[in-house]
Amino acid sequence: MPKIELSRVQGDFGFEATDEYGHTVKMDSSPESGGENFGVRPMQMLLMGLAGCSAIDVIAILKKQRQEIKDYKMVVNGDRETGKEPSLWQNITIEFHLYGIIDQDKAVKAAELSLGKYCSVAATLEKAGAKINWSVIIHPA
Structure with missing residues (x-):
């Protein structure tokens, strides 16, 4: 079963998700919702x-x-x-x-x-x- 780990790394909603192979994706909410444009919605x-x-x-x-x-x-x-x-x-x-x-x-x-x-x-x-x-x-x- 695939495993994803998510960690908050910037501000309130700036997250980094990592798969079991070490690949990472940055995610964030929109600035209108309190995000900081750190990553993809x-x-x-x-x-x-x-x-x-x-x-x-x-x-x-x-x-x-x-x-x-x-x-x-x-x-x-x-x-x-x-x-x-x-x-x-x-x-x-x-x-x-x-x-x-x-x-x-x-x-x-x-x-x-x-x-x-x-x-x-x-x-x-x-x-x-x-x-x-x-x-x-x-x-x-």
């Missing part, structure tokens, strides 16, 4: 996790299909519910930017497989009610 980290999870899937699928990926970027935006506590992610949009000699249909299928089948973060967010919309943009090498 925990809800933003969910979007980062979604991007990382899906990126691993998409690249692995395309590599198996012998696609030539020179670079890879994603843009993830999200809107949260307003006037509710907790305020969950409601709408998430993802742009997959793939650079190289990549077949558009294969890239679209890889993204579809990631978000619809393999990415546990996407499944978790969708079960909580988030709608995920996405697009694939190929940038030729």
Whole structure:
């Protein structure tokens, strides 16, 4: 079972989370909520996790299909519910930017497989009610 340790390291809400391998992430609340911009907001980290999870899937699928990926970027935006506590992610949009000699249909299928089948973060967010919309943009090498 994965283990995370969290320690307060700055101000009231400046935390550092460490996994069992020693990797660390800094988190904080917004300045409006008493934070000091020490790190990522925990809800933003969910979007980062979604991007990382899906990126691993998409690249692995395309590599198996012998696609030539020179670079890879994603843009993830999200809107949260307003006037509710907790305020969950409601709408998430993802742009997959793939650079190289990549077949558009294969890239679209890889993204579809990631978000619809393999990415546990996407499944978790969708079960909580988030709608995920996405697009694939190929940038030729």
